[in-house]
Amino acid sequence: MPHSMSFANKARLSAALAVLISLVLPVRALAWQWSGNVISSAGGRRKAVALTFDDGPHPVKTPEILELLSDYGIHATFFVTGDNASRYPEIIQQEIDGGHEIGNHTYSHVFLKKVPFETAKSEICALDDLMLENFEYKPKLLRPPGGLYNDKICRFANDLGYEVVLWSIDTKDWAHTSASEITDTVINNVKNGDIILCHDFVGGASYTAAALRTVIPKLLDMGFEFVTVSELLGTE
Template sequence: MLSDRQITSRRLLLVAAGMSLLGIAGCRGPQGAADGAAGERAADGASEVPGAAPGPAAPSAAATPTAGSSAAPAAPSALPGVATGSPVAAPRVLTAAESKPVYELDGGRRVVALTIDDGPDPRYTPTVLSLLEQYGIRATFFLIGENVAEHPALVREIAARGHHIANHTWTHPDLRRLSDTQVRDELTRTSDLLNRTIGKPPTWFRAPGGDWSTASLKVAADLGMRNMAWSVDPRDWARPGTSVITDRILKDVRPGAIVLNHDGGGDRSQTVAALKAYLPVLVDSGYYFTAPPG
């Protein structure tokens, strides 16, 4: 059994290794109906497996995630406030392949992409941010526009700590039941507000429940956003219990996994407790955490 000193040293080595990792092979597309099925899901997530540190790899142009860092985050004041009248750059043009939902990263790399949905929420998001900073982990936060409008300072805090900000619609609806005009409004309003809040538009989108529609895929592409799904879903939104959430993640995590958790949308105390339980296990097992370019 490792001593406390050995465990601490190992964690420091893993964080240092993660800081030196410059890039990971690009994201993979859909893996089949089982991965993308929404079923009764009310939200999204993802994760990965233990092992040796990944070797150097040249970053890909569009979908190369970058490794996390434990460096001290920039002060929130370093980010722009809510800007008005700022010019917006033309959205990037996506290929047909880039427009399809991504369900996992390159399985040849021992990395996990941690995604946090439905926030920000002042009750739980600050604790999640502290945990991620403790382990030197960068995550992707899929934010709901209504919550962004209510808590802009918290959104800037997430970005200031080095995490990626992504679009999760304005009201978290089932996009399959909306008209094309309504879908465009949900995505465009959120992207515009995020751009005004943190100074740049999001480049990733996640459909609530993983329920993409033809209209949402087109609108996301028009706005220059790729679509991220997940491969590990502990269904933490249903509050099955901290131990159940933890066990599901540790059981299903594998290299290249995208893990789904939630910091908004209700009582997320079980999710926070589960993060405290499983993050050190994954770190001690040799996992690296990454986030796609924002």
């Protein structure tokens, strides 16, 4: 029977396949969290989540959120733009003094993969320079506006010492989503290591702070801790 494989050979082949599958599976299990160098969740066993706020600071909405976070003694991560950081430097200082993390959301909120690479680089660097020169603060996280990036941008950001961070729960608060919808989205989907996307700068009505008044105590009751993204990733 020259074309049929012996039993021993079949057994060897399935053993080899089992080894191969066991090598490949852990990589695949990580792949949903790590797409290249882009992080959307920390996963893991620690019952902790990170609240993140994009596009600020806003002169009214950000202080309201900061006060709420301080009432609960918790820290969050603010992905700021250079336009707003240069307009409201005192709020950036308040975020730093309050123990919150500041991330890079580009200088003028450009969609990094839709502009020439040179523009993308200078948008990232301009926010980096602003934070270093004015606040002696080096951001370690980049959240690309609109979640739009490509490999070249990620590599550039990594070379500058940045982790590229997206999110695992989107509250869609920028679309004037009601407080009860935001609350339901978070409470019904929350998992260990989640990175929750909110906005502290929304044009027009925003129910983010109103929702957080329910979300924060509920998650605390469920046993979750609130930490910054770097704390969540264990890089701080």
